[in-house]
Amino acid sequence: MSDDRASQTECHRCPLRKQSIFRPLDENELNFVSRFKTGELTVDPGSTILLEENKTPHLYTILDGWAFRHKSLVDGRRQILNFAFPGDLLGLQLAILSEMQHTVTALTRTTLCVFQRDKVWSIFKEYPTLAYSMTWMAAREEQMVDGHLLSIGRRNAFERLAYLIIHLYERAKVAGYAGNQTFDAPFTQEHLSDALGITPVHTNRTLKKMQMRKLISWRSERIQILDRSGLEAVAAYEPEGDGQRPLI
Amino acid sequence: MSDDRASQTECHRCPLRKQSIFRPLDENELNFVSRFKTGELTVDPGSTILLEENKTPHLYTILDGWAFRHKSLVDGRRQILNFAFPGDLLGLQLAILSEMQHTVTALTRTTLCVFQRDKVWSIFKEYPTLAYSMTWMAAREEQMVDGHLLSIGRRNAFERLAYLIIHLYERAKVAGYAGNQTFDAPFTQEHLSDALGITPVHTNRTLKKMQMRKLISWRSERIQILDRSGLEAVAAYEPEGDGQRPLI
DNA sequence: CGGTCATTTGAAGGACCTCAAGCTTAGTGG
DNA sequence: CCACTAAGCTTGAGGTCCTTCAAATGACCG
16 A cells, blocks of 8 residues: 555556557657656555545556455445456546545555546546546446446346356456456455355355356366356346447 | 427536536537537437437437436346436447447436437547536446445345435435425336335335334325434435536 | 226245354464 | 464354235226
8 A cells, every 4th residue: 555666667558558458549648648647556455445535636547456346334234346457447436526435445466557636637638538538437337337236136146146257257358367267266255245245155155056056166266167158147148348449 | 209309599508417507618618519419309208218229329418307227137127227317418328338238218208408429529529628527427427326236235125215215315306306305206116126126015015114114205206204314324324425516 | 987007915935144153274383 | 393373164044034926905097
């Protein structure tokens, strides 16, 4: 949660990394990014990146690592809203609404690209392409949360788990954390249960059932999808957007 | 679902109405809006404004009326993601991601302001203030969905209902559909149950219980909050953002 | 006044929760 | 190398919340 070593190198990877994956930044943008970026930050697993109450002046992009957005009731019941992967923007709500209503916590050792949030307005004024990308990411994030809401509201535990596994696999894949129907699982069953909206005990039983049916296996921090079409069938899975920013 | 009578009058109310509530549009923006707006559209209760599969070339703002965003599984189980009120933007996902993954349906007779979605990019290029407002609205919408996800995932039926009632009251209030702890309820118990993620039968029983405990009353299309602090207590309610766009 | 739709109520079953204990694993220090 | 600990995982038993099915009641409308 510290280690704010600034480095001006490879900045072009970060501001909206999705974009640089699909389209190289132009000169203006590169110039801008180097002005806008404050530095990099690496945090350990379990550390808080953004806290609900706090008003940090920062906005982040994940360069490497997993994190998760979550929100709790006063009595401690916690709901994981979504997981965050490289390229994802953290703290946009804070920058735009000047209020965060959720917390972001690192799941693995995570490297972030740090920006000044008070410069967001100047992005809109001077770099419409970047602004558009930010909005693109916000819209995409909302689309994912919509999907989770449908899942939590209308699927049973077994179906929810199937859906979440597929979702995580797909996201891990684009981040490079997956391969061959297998992906890293740097989380505990408790994290899963907080994402699924069920108890750890029931999550455990549901996982067991899913392994018993040879749909997945989970050994040593890795989850393998054994029967993709079987999983899709129980989840009533419908593929999400392909993650590609449209050409404008 | 038709009646596309164009009218150039009072356009300044619509493009991002929130904004015009808090700050008058400047000359540039007014000029822009009149170029950008296609017309107005009024739809009857129950009609579909935006359909998941469809690629309408339109983007809407609600001028008057209630609508709701929802999403279903293939077998028909439906989840209401959020309700939409005057000032809300509909179809931003379609415009930005070129893909809608939910449907929007009118709850009351609803009047919409219609825009061409392919002009969104020109907003970003030429009217950064409007672009910023659009992003503001997207961020706010996501914040609301986050709140619902916490609710559905971690509150029980009684608590969910309490939360939803307060939420709807607060939103109806800014839209002018509420007054004196009372608000319009242009929906059925089935809508409520789809928003809460529970069955109609259980929704009915939960409503009964809530009326029995003198927390609310529901008569002739109007819901009255009888005990606000009692409701807040059961919901563990925490106020949302004040809906005011920050000055930039 | 019949028909349709929303609401209401009952009874029974099942999904998920709670509580509680035992287990496994990895890390720590003697 | 072996306690010892702590955190996570596993399993059982019982209870509760919510669902399902089914039928009755009420409200509205032509």
